[in-house]
Amino acid sequence: xxxxxxxxxxxxxxxxxxxxxxxxxxxxxxxxxxxxxxxxTAVPILTVGPDSRAAxxxxxxxxxxxxxxxxxxxxxxLGFVENDLSVAxxxxxxxxxxxxxxxxxxxxxxxxxxxTSAISLSLMYFDLGEIQFIDINxxxxxxxxxxxxAVTVSYGQAxxxxxxxxxxxxxxxxxxxGDVNVSGSNTESQPGNTAAVDVGVYYNRDLSQNLNxxxxxxxxxxxxxxxxxxxxxxxFLPTNLKVGTAVKYNLDAYNSLTFLLDANKLLVPSPGADTxxxxxxxxxxxxxxxEGGGSEELKEVNLSAxxxxxxxxxxxxxxxxxxxxxxxxxxxxxxxxxxIRYQKFGLDAAYLIPNDQSNPLADTWRFTLAxxxx
Numbered sequence: 001x002x003x004x005x006x007x008x009x010x011x012x013x014x015x016x017x018x019x020x021x022x023x024x025x026x027x028x029x030x031x032x033x034x035x036x037x038x039x040x041t042a043v044p045i046l047t048v049g050p051d052s053r054a055a056x057x058x059x060x061x062x063x064x065x066x067x068x069x070x071x072x073x074x075x076x077x078l079g080f081v082e083n084d085l086s087v088a089x090x091x092x093x094x095x096x097x098x099x100x101x102x103x104x105x106x107x108x109x110x111x112x113x114x115x116t117s118a119i120s121l122s123l124m125y126f127d128l129g130e131i132q133f134i135d136i137n138x139x140x141x142x143x144x145x146x147x148x149x150a151v152t153v154s155y156g157q158a159x160x161x162x163x164x165x166x167x168x169x170x171x172x173x174x175x176x177x178g179d180v181n182v183s184g185s186n187t188e189s190q191p192g193n194t195a196a197v198d199v200g201v202y203y204n205r206d207l208s209q210n211l212n213x214x215x216x217x218x219x220x221x222x223x224x225x226x227x228x229x230x231x232x233x234x235x236f237l238p239t240n241l242k243v244g245t246a247v248k249y250n251l252d253a254y255n256s257l258t259f260l261l262d263a264n265k266l267l268v269p270s271p272g273a274d275t276x277x278x279x280x281x282x283x284x285x286x287x288x289x290x291e292g293g294g295s296e297e298l299k300e301v302n303l304s305a306x307x308x309x310x311x312x313x314x315x316x317x318x319x320x321x322x323x324x325x326x327x328x329x330x331x332x333x334x335x336x337x338x339x340i341r342y343q344k345f346g347l348d349a350a351y352l353i354p355n356d357q358s359n360p361l362a363d364t365w366r367f368t369l370a371x372x373x374x
Contacts, residue, residue: 037291038329039266039300042192042226042235043174045126045148047264049073050106051090052368056337056350057306058320060260063202063216063246064308068370069108071120071154073242074218075166076202078110078118078156085111088346088370094126097362101129104366116158120168125149133177148174154198162205168198170221172237176228189228196223196237210250217243219267225279233275236268239283244304254312260320262304270300299325306335314341318350333361346370 051069054061061073068088070077087109094102108122128146150173156166175191200218207213219241225234244262251257269275269282273289290296306320316339324331337350352364 036330037271037296037327039268039270041238041266041268043148043150043172044238045104045124046150046172046221047238047240047266048104050092050104050124050366051088051108052337052348052350052366053308053316053318053339054306055092055352055366056318056320056335056339056348057260057308058262058304058322058333058335060244060246060262060304060306060320062200062218062242062244062262063214064260065214065246065248065258068110068372069106069122069368070156071108071110071122071152071166071168072106072124074200074202074216075120075154075156075168075198076164076200076216076218078120078154078166079116079158079164079202080204081110081112081118081156083112083372083374085109085373086370088368090366090368092364092366094364095361096364099129101127103127110154116164118156120152120154120156122152122154123149124152128176144177146176148172148176152198156200156202162203164202166198166200166202166218168200168220170196170198170223172196172223172226174226174228190230192226192228194224194226194237196221196239198222212248214246214248215244216246217241222279222283236275236279236282239267239279241265241267256310258308258310260304260306260308264302264304265300270296296327299328302328302331315339316341316348331361332356337366344372346372 049055049059049061050072054064054073066077066081068086090106092104094104105125110118110120112118126148130143130145132143133141150170152168152170154166154168156164158164172194173191177189198218198220203215205213221237221239223237225236227234242262242264244260246258246260248256248258267283267286269286270290272291303323306318309317318337320335322331322333333352333354335350335352337348339348348368350366352361354362
C-alpha cells in the first residue's frame, strides 16, 4: 500500500506514539498547559500487554492465574501451570484511528517438564505497516516497513506448594528505518539488536475453601542499551518493575470473582537525570533521581486494576482500568472483555476505552486463541 505525503505524516505520528508513549500527552500538554515530564525508552512496545485476558483487566497480570501467556507477565507463574501443554496466539490491530496496517502479534506457549516446573517460548512481533520516508526537503526516498520483534525463552520452578521463581532470556530486534537516510545527514540508520532478561517471583495460597490469595513481582527487560546508528547515543530498554496481587473468591461451585491490582515503574533514569550511566546504575538510581523528588517518583508509578468473573470455568467476563499520571504520559483507559472455554480451546477478546475518545488508542481490540492439552 502506497502512502501519500499526508498519510505518511499520519504513519510517522503513529511511529512516534509507539516509540514514545508520551507523545500524545505532549500534544495535549501544549493545549492544556500541563507540565509533561514523561520517562521515555527505546522499544516501548515491550511494555504493551499482548494478550486479551490481561488487556481486559487494565493490563493487570503479574499475579493473575497462570496460562499460556504467563511468561510475559511473570515467568515464575510457570511453576504452577495446570495443563501439560498450552499454546496461544494473540492479535491486535494497532492505532487503527491513525493508520490501517499496523498490528501487534504474539505467539506463546509452554510445556511442563514435571509437576513443579515448565518451560516457555514466545514471539512478539510488531508490524508498523508501510511508510514512505521523505528527506528534509520533502522529497520521497523510499517505502519501508518498520518492524520490531522479541523472542523469549522462559523457565519457572515451584520451590514449595505456594512459592515459585522464574527467569526469562530475550533477544530483541528493532528495525525502524532500515538503512534509509531519513534526516538528510551522512548518518544512515541501522537496526538495533540487544538482549535482556526477566526475573520474577510468585506466591499463591488458599486462605480458605473459597478464598485464594496470590502475589507476584517481575522485573522485565534488564538488558543492554540500543542504538539505531553508529553515531547515536544508546537508549535504555524499558526495564520495568511490576508488583501486584490477585484475590479469588469462589461464590459457589460454579461462580467465582477475582480482583487484581498491579503497580508498574520504569527502572530507567528520569527526565533530566544522567543517561550515560550503566543499566544497573540506572535501575538503582531510578528510585530517587526525579527532579521533583519523592512526589515525582510516585507519579512515575502506573496503576492497573481489574475484576474477572468465571462461570464454571467455561465463560468469563472482565473489566479493568489503567492509570498513568498526566505529567508522565497521561494514558487513562477502561478495558473490558469476554472469554470462553470449550474442551481444549479458548477464545478471549478485549476492548480498550480511553477517557478521551480523541486518544489514538481508542477502539483498540485484542483477540487471543488458545489450545490447552492435558
